[in-house]
Amino acid sequence: MIKGIKGVKDLLPTEAPRWGLIEAAARRWAGLYGYQEIRLPIFESTELFARSIGSTTDIVEKEMYTFPDRDGSSLTLRPEGTAGAVRSYVEHNLSASPLPQKLYYLGPMFRHERPQAGRLRQFHQFGVEFFGTAVPEADVDVIALLWRFLQDLKLPGLTLELNTLGDLADRPQYKAILRDFLVTRSARLCSNCLRRIESNPLRVLDCKVPECREASADAPRIVDHISDEARAHFAAVQSGLRALDIPFQLNPRLVRGLDYYTLTTFEVTCTHLGAQNAVGAGGRYDGLVEVLGGPKTPAIGFAVGIERIALLVPKEMTPAPDHRLYIAAFGAAATPIGLRLLHVLRAHGLHADMDYRATTLKAHLRQADRMTCAYTVILGDDEVAKGLVILRNMHSKEQEELPLATASESLLSRLPSRS
Numbered sequence: 001m002i003k004g005i006k007g008v009k010d011l012l013p014t015e016a017p018r019w020g021l022i023e024a025a026a027r028r029w030a031g032l033y034g035y036q037e038i039r040l041p042i043f044e045s046t047e048l049f050a051r052s053i054g055s056t057t058d059i060v061e062k063e064m065y066t067f068p069d070r071d072g073s074s075l076t077l078r079p080e081g082t083a084g085a086v087r088s089y090v091e092h093n094l095s096a097s098p099l100p101q102k103l104y105y106l107g108p109m110f111r112h113e114r115p116q117a118g119r120l121r122q123f124h125q126f127g128v129e130f131f132g133t134a135v136p137e138a139d140v141d142v143i144a145l146l147w148r149f150l151q152d153l154k155l156p157g158l159t160l161e162l163n164t165l166g167d168l169a170d171r172p173q174y175k176a177i178l179r180d181f182l183v184t185r186s187a188r189l190c191s192n193c194l195r196r197i198e199s200n201p202l203r204v205l206d207c208k209v210p211e212c213r214e215a216s217a218d219a220p221r222i223v224d225h226i227s228d229e230a231r232a233h234f235a236a237v238q239s240g241l242r243a244l245d246i247p248f249q250l251n252p253r254l255v256r257g258l259d260y261y262t263l264t265t266f267e268v269t270c271t272h273l274g275a276q277n278a279v280g281a282g283g284r285y286d287g288l289v290e291v292l293g294g295p296k297t298p299a300i301g302f303a304v305g306i307e308r309i310a311l312l313v314p315k316e317m318t319p320a321p322d323h324r325l326y327i328a329a330f331g332a333a334a335t336p337i338g339l340r341l342l343h344v345l346r347a348h349g350l351h352a353d354m355d356y357r358a359t360t361l362k363a364h365l366r367q368a369d370r371m372t373c374a375y376t377v378i379l380g381d382d383e384v385a386k387g388l389v390i391l392r393n394m395h396s397k398e399q400e401e402l403p404l405a406t407a408s409e410s411l412l413s414r415l416p417s418r419s
């Protein structure tokens with residue numbers, strides 16, 4: 001037997017309705033907030049991710065599925081959606097539009113991580129990217145969309161954490177200050193963090209190793225080393241969130257694992273998720289469009305992990321299977337008439353089904369129950385001879401007779417169709 005790949009999951013029919021619910025909510029809320037769908041390629045040139053996410057991040061250093069194309073060029077399965085969205089924005093000159101561009105996407109992403117509950121190698125994101133608006137109202141709008149979408153799905157135990165990374169111009173000075181501090185703690189840092197002091201000191205703040213967290217607990221805070229404009233932006237985002245009654249906590253260590261962020265960063269965590277507790281995250285990335293060859297364009301976005309949300313959506317939110325009518329046609333004369341009836345009812349949008357393997361009434365009724373059908377049409381050769389069908393309420397077991405000639409019309413008038 002050939003098995004699926006570790007950390008790459010099948011979505012079985014038992015789980016699919018829950019995903020359908022999440023994806024429908026994503027599309028509905030993204031649409032309401034003015035986002036348009038963009039479908040982006042699953043693989044891109046490796047250079048795109050290295051340049052945007054950052055060559056010294058965990059994602060680029062350790063987690064990408066990278067492979068040579070036949071011509072020797074290096075390709076990578078997308079580990080996230082922002083880089084591709086920005087590439088597409090630049091390539092198709094979307095900045096020429098007079099409107100701010102608001103794009104959303106749903107789809108698989110790939111990271112070579114150690115699989116565990118809520119952490120996969122192929123996982124799925126719903127993400128949004130809002131290009132062209134620098135003011136803090138845009139940050140509030142994006143965070144409000146994330147919060148509202150998660151509230152709509154009734155996820156329990158959520159916390160919104162907020163931080164600012166300052167402007168790009170603030171970064172070198174803060175990095176230098178942080179580096180000087182970290183050097184004084186180097187004896188207590190893990191080997192990864194030691195390496196990071198030089199290459200990417202901000203990432204040390206995000207290390208999960210308890211000793212490193214302790215050693216850097218009193219590290220200089222970014223917020224104390226940013227420009228007045230950046231501080232005012234952050235204050236405006238906070239007051240905007242308060243005005244919309246969106247609760248948040250400040251987390252000065254929230255630096256994110258991708259290097260493109262500037263100013264506002266945020267993450268929604270859930271107490272019910274264990275170690276992989278981030279449901280979704282995002283932030284501003286005002287320098288990235290330019291880095292990828294476009295005009296200077298402010299931008300902000302977020303992405304959520306569908307697998308993690310699926311673990312949290314309350315059971316009662318999952319739609320029940322919608323099997324309304326079962327056709328129990330059996331016998332040489334009745335079976336073709338039953339098939340025709342099924343054909344007509346479906347054509348009119350009625351959810352109707354039949355198990356072709358069943359040949360007796362008993363077997364049909366058993367299947368109708370298994371399929372949780374609300375009603376069954378019973379049609380044997382006797383009924384055909386009498387010119388009628390029997391409609392059975394599967395719950396009350398009550399039965400009534402309907403004329404065969406007008407069976408489809410009467411069924412359609414009493415059972416609501418879906419279309």
Ligand code: HAM
Binds near residue numbers: 278279281302
């Ligand atoms: P990220 O924090 O890397 O951000 O990922 C966003 C979300 O994707 C996480 O909060 C988590 O729910 C989910 N996720 C990440 N890795 C895995 C995994 N291995 N298995 C399951 N779920 C996972 C980004 O990807 C940014 N592109 C977000 C963004 C958009 N920032 C601006 N715009």
